[in-house]
Amino acid sequence: MSNRVAIVDLGSNSCRMSIFEIDGESYRPVYEVKQNVRLAEGMTGNRRLTDASVERAIACLRQFVRQGALHDVDEWMPVATAALRQAENGDDVRRKIEQDTGLRFRILTGEEEARYGFLGVVNTMPIQNAVIFDIGGASSEIALMRDRALIRAASLPYGALNLREMFGRYGEQACVRMASDRAAEALAEHAWVQEGELLPLIGLGGTARALAKLFLAETHRKTPRLHGFELPASYVEVKLKQLQQMSVNKRRKMKGIAKHRAEIITTGLAVLATFVRTLKPPSLFVSRCGIREGLLFERMLGSADPVVPSVLEFSVRNFQRHFRIDRAAAGAVADMAMRLGAELSQRLNLDASDRLVLWTAAQLEGAGAFVHPERWRDHAAYLVLHSDLYGLRPAEWQLVAQVVRFDHRDPRAKKLSLLLRLSRWLALELGVEPHEVSRVKGGEIQIETGRRIQDIAEDTADAKVADDIRKALQITCSFRESGSAALSSAR
Structure with a gap:
């Protein structure tokens, strides 16, 4: 008996929904939608989510509920990440969102968020050993994978959006430098990360996808999909130096950068460049599968270790x-x-x-x-x-x-x-x-x-x-x- 499941990921910058039809241990993607809600916008300083950002999220989620009804969704799996996790008024906001939308959200811990990203990667990519990262709006997750097993995971309380809000007033060059320093300090608190030195880096999220699109445009290459795409890790530093010398308006016109990402792309790349400097990976891979696919595999396989034997x-x-x-x-x-x-x-x-x-x-x-x-x-x-x-x-x-x-x-x-x-x-x-x-x-x-x-x-x-x-x-x-x-x- 098939079952339609809607997985909603309410992030700090964007909100996404994927609907899957699950039948035993098989699945079929039915519908996918994304909206840029900037939930964490304005949270830096007093650590409170603003009324405007909450209303944007609620308006988006109401549309998702309507779309889910049109697609005969049987089961909802809504999760929220860093914005609700870090905000002082996170519990109040969650109650308001639930009251206004009818969706019951589970707020993931940083380690849970990293684990679901790992599950999305390990079940869809033929890689044995790697460091997996996800640079979000208000946090960045990092996980070490060896022999297709999750060894360690951590969440850094910095992402592309909150770093921009913290340091953007100092000018582009200083903002990138300060964002890199803050990310390096946070990463240094997790000594185990050094165990991933020289392993490939696998990137989830908008920063990694945007970087790959820029690389494709610059090298005049095409690919039917980004999932599994490989690019040289050295390209991160090269592109960061180029982008931070450009105005936001000029970045908005570049092929590969969505307009809403033009302002925060450099702070996201600053975090990624910190990972590259620390771990010295031979290459960087892009994964289009992450938290929602990780939740899907856990829901579908129903085990404590939902990792398929052969991808x-x-x-x-x-x-x-x-x-x-x-x-x-x-x-x-x-x-x-x-x-x-x-x-x-x-x-x-x-x-x-x-x-x-x-x-x-x-x-x-x-x-x-x-x-x-x-x-x-x-x-x-x-x-x-x-x-x-x-x-x-x-x-x-x-x-x-x-x-x-x-x-x-x-x-x-x-x-x-x-x-x-x-x-x-x-x-x-x-x-x-x-x-x-x-x-x-x-x-x-x-x-x-x-x-x-x-x-x-x-x-x-x-x-x-x-x-x-x-x-x-x-x-x-x-x-x-x-x-x-x-x-x-x-x-």
Whole structure:
């Protein structure tokens, strides 16, 4: 029985809602919305949330409640973070918000906030060891992950918005310097952070996403999504120095910076630059998944340690349920692909990444029929690129889309797509089992079955794959009936 759950994250700068349809241990994103409410604006000094910021939050949440009703939400999971956590009038504000919206908020501790960010990352990114950070409006969370386990977590009481309010009156250069010093002092209180030295940094939140968008615009690159995107850690200092020399109005016109973030981007980057100087990471990764996805996985898996054993396998199974892929057929093709990949590994120079891409493509290619059986390859490629598929590096994920489309423009994609076609032909159209691929000798795949497959091979839908793979990869298929000494090659 499916259940629609709305997860609301009321932050210091923005408020977000994600609606998911949960069915057992699978889920489907239904709706997502964000609004910039600046709840922590004006809180610096007396540590009280202002009436204006509270009214902005209430107006936003009322709209979220209406949108949730329109999407048949069964269950609400509203959480609030640093603004309500730090404010002296936080309890009063929470009661007013609950009275005016009907939503019952749970105020996360800093450590809980960091843990949910970790859960959002560990269940959607194929990284074993890293330091995870989330620079918010009024706090910054940092967590150490080793062997996909949360080791330590902490929350610093400084973020892009409150640092701007604290030091903005001193001018841009001084503001950035003072924000960096304050972040460094807070970070120094957690000696364990040094254990993350030289590990990759994974960034959640608007500061990390804005930095990645600036990098993409500056390098004239494109990516279908930011999740998992990698950029050099050295870029943080370079961009911070450039941005702090520009006016806020000029920053507002830059591609990659939202207008509401133009004023606070430098204080957010000042915190991030402090992390980079302290930890000296080799690279920086961006995660689009964070607190809301962490709450989702805890709600869905229902264990004290809601971490999936394999990000890719879990994501593939979820993708298959979502797009109603026949798992028996997909498994048959994948098993054949793995058999052929193992036998042809040396001849075709296949590495572990190639085999992973081939396996994933075999499991997901059937998704195209969910849209329509005609042009199913194009539909499958689109769904791969624009759905929640996790567990691959960005280059591998985009290669999977090329392979399911049978795209021959890239040599690597051509090789793997031909192997996928051959696997489909053997497993689905001819009914060959992996163990019937008796051996590969030179450039010949020898198949021994109890049936005279050679009599029907040329009449099957994709019989042309035999010629295509012979011409492109110099590989032929030979069939032999069990007990017969004669071999017949597919031409």
